[in-house]
Amino acid sequence: MKIIYFGTAPFALPALKVLSPWVDLVVTQPDRPSGRGMKLTQTPVKLLAEDLGLSVETPLKCRSKDFIASLAERDADLFVVAAYGQILPQTLLDVPRHGCFNLHGSLLPRWRGAAPIHRALEAGDQVTGVTLMKMDAGMDTGDMVAKGALEIFPTETRQGLEERLAELGAKMILDWRERLIAPGLVVEKQDDSLATLANKVTSADGILSWQDSAERNLNRIRAFTPFCRIKTRFSTPADPALKVLAARLGEGDGQPGEILSVRPDLTVAFGSGSLVFQEVQPAGRKKMSGADYGSGARLLPGEFLSPLSGQTEEDLSL
Numbered sequence: 001m002k003i004i005y006f007g008t009a010p011f012a013l014p015a016l017k018v019l020s021p022w023v024d025l026v027v028t029q030p031d032r033p034s035g036r037g038m039k040l041t042q043t044p045v046k047l048l049a050e051d052l053g054l055s056v057e058t059p060l061k062c063r064s065k066d067f068i069a070s071l072a073e074r075d076a077d078l079f080v081v082a083a084y085g086q087i088l089p090q091t092l093l094d095v096p097r098h099g100c101f102n103l104h105g106s107l108l109p110r111w112r113g114a115a116p117i118h119r120a121l122e123a124g125d126q127v128t129g130v131t132l133m134k135m136d137a138g139m140d141t142g143d144m145v146a147k148g149a150l151e152i153f154p155t156e157t158r159q160g161l162e163e164r165l166a167e168l169g170a171k172m173i174l175d176w177r178e179r180l181i182a183p184g185l186v187v188e189k190q191d192d193s194l195a196t197l198a199n200k201v202t203s204a205d206g207i208l209s210w211q212d213s214a215e216r217n218l219n220r221i222r223a224f225t226p227f228c229r230i231k232t233r234f235s236t237p238a239d240p241a242l243k244v245l246a247a248r249l250g251e252g253d254g255q256p257g258e259i260l261s262v263r264p265d266l267t268v269a270f271g272s273g274s275l276v277f278q279e280v281q282p283a284g285r286k287k288m289s290g291a292d293y294g295s296g297a298r299l300l301p302g303e304f305l306s307p308l309s310g311q312t313e314e315d316l317s318l
Helices: 010-022 044-051 065-072 116-122 158-176 214-224 290-296
Strands: 003-007 023-027 032-034 039-041 078-082 100-104 127-134 143-151 242-249 259-261 267-269 274-281
Touching: 003 010, 010 023, 010 044, 010 078, 010 100, 010 158, 023 044, 100 158, 116 127, 116 158, 116 214, 127 158, 143 158, 158 214, 214 242, 214 274, 274 290
Parallel strands: 003 023, 003 078, 078 100
Antiparallel strands: 032 039, 100 127, 127 143, 242 274, 259 267, 267 274
């Protein structure tokens, strides 16, 4: 069996490992500037492929006619795709002998799109999973071959859930590898009426709101850490927001932004309920516990961490 593997993000790593004996070529996104120094950085999939001694291609656009022609010359049985980051055109889907199959990090048709793991956590879903589907030209609209479900743990964050889903996906593709090229493969059409869209994550997704419930903000932190942040009364143009890196539901209620306790935990009220800020990072400073931040800022119960009580959503723009 000859497989061409498309992947970029860490979600794609376990499946590449288990399929590597049959992989003829790995296709991933080009090296891109990253970090404060904007140094060219290879994708996680490229780094693993090179460690495994596999050939790698990094086309800027996978729909290039020359690139598609070069893949056709390899006479592959299957394309396997996992968190690649580009939509494959029909001309590319038609290349492999037995079709293209995608490992998608949700139970389709729920959470079609770029960020299914983030959106499941943000929505407070209790169950998610991986769908193995035969690809078509739409965005995650292809016929389903198999599904595997996982319970989402109440305190789980995106990274931990992604790692568990990636391992599940690797097991699924290894179990189905031979059956994907066998005659009579049975597939199931998706019910489009049940589809939800997992939009690409932007910086705005990390903005926490004092007016929202503690539970809704906690779901954002679980989904988008380490990018979650919230305005405080200490915020200035030079120090725009406090990053909240870890939190849990607290006890007690109060007005939005009211400090309920500082020691042993920094607990702050939201629109309903409260959050314990377990780990935070003020702008330009190191990570610290919420209690240490509260002590250093000389916060007191009954004061407000928010810019003002009763602020509007417009006040919260960062």
